[in-house]
Each structure stands twice: as C-alpha cells, then as structure tokens.
Amino acid sequence: MHYRKRNFDFGVLMLSIFMLFACGQDTSLSLQAGSMSGAQLAEAKGCTACHTHTAESTIGPGWVLPWGEQRLFSDGTSMLVDEAYLRMSMLEPALKVVQGYENIMLPAELTETEMALLVAFIRELSSPQQEQVQ
Numbered sequence: 001m002h003y004r005k006r007n008f009d010f011g012v013l014m015l016s017i018f019m020l021f022a023c024g025q026d027t028s029l030s031l032q033a034g035s036m037s038g039a040q041l042a043e044a045k046g047c048t049a050c051h052t053h054t055a056e057s058t059i060g061p062g063w064v065l066p067w068g069e070q071r072l073f074s075d076g077t078s079m080l081v082d083e084a085y086l087r088m089s090m091l092e093p094a095l096k097v098v099q100g101y102e103n104i105m106l107p108a109e110l111t112e113t114e115m116a117l118l119v120a121f122i123r124e125l126s127s128p129q130q131e132q133v134q
C-alpha cells in the first residue's frame, strides 16, 4: 500500500513539473511575438517606403522631426511636434499636410499597441540630443 501511494504522488509531482514547464514555454512565446521593435513595425506596415529613420526627406519627411517646435503646414497653419501631433499625423494625414509635401499618405491602420510603439520610436529618433548635433 505504502509503495503504491508514493508512486502516485510521484506521478502528480511529475505532472506538475511538466505543466509548469509548458506554461513557461507559452509565456516566452507570447513575449517574443510582442517584442517587434519600432523599426521592424515601420517596415512591416510599409511606412519605410516613404519615410527614412534620419532627417533625410524622400517621398515623406524623414522621421528625425523638430521635436517640441512648430511644424508648418501647406494651409499656412502650424502645430507643435509632440506625441498628440504624431498620432494625428498617422490617423488623419490629410488633416495637416506638412509644407513642401504632397497629400498622399493614407490613414495608418494600427492597433493602440502598434501606435504607441511607433510614436515612441519616432520620438526617440527625434530626441533633443540629435537636434543639438545638427
């Protein structure tokens, strides 16, 4: 009797260890799926067809932006470059067209997580340190 009971406990223990291991694997898998960098996301969403990660203009303005300064638009108005401005530029590009560029960007289809990642990425590229260097 004693022998049998111990055997059963051993089985439960092994099963618990196996389940812990399986759960651990699941977590690391989902972390990997969510760990796309801002640069990778910009590539995957097709943004890099028109935007560079430098101040260099191509079809669209380069993503090193004059952070905290006024941006001029073709309708003669201006806005401060901040996170709210970046969100607006991505969701409603036609609302404010940067001076010197065509109104050709389509509204970006992004989840809130993707939006936050791209805003953080462009903000990092536009950090005041890089502005001082220029």
Ligand code: HEC
Pocket (backbone or CB within 6 Å): 042, 045, 046, 047, 048, 049, 050, 051, 059, 060, 061, 062, 065, 071, 086, 089, 090, 093, 094, 096, 097, 098, 101, 102, 103, 104, 105, 106, 108, 109, 118, 122
């Ligand atoms: C077909 C080319 C094209 C694609 C693709 C494109 N953009 Fe643009 N984007 C532009 C142009 C041109 C402008 C400037 C005119 C304007 O303000 O709409 C612009 C402006 C912007 C601005 C404002 C920049 C500034 O200098 O003030 C942001 C931010 C931006 N785009 C983000 C994105 C993101 C994020 C994506 C991908 C999801 C993307 N764009 C995809 C062409 C594009």
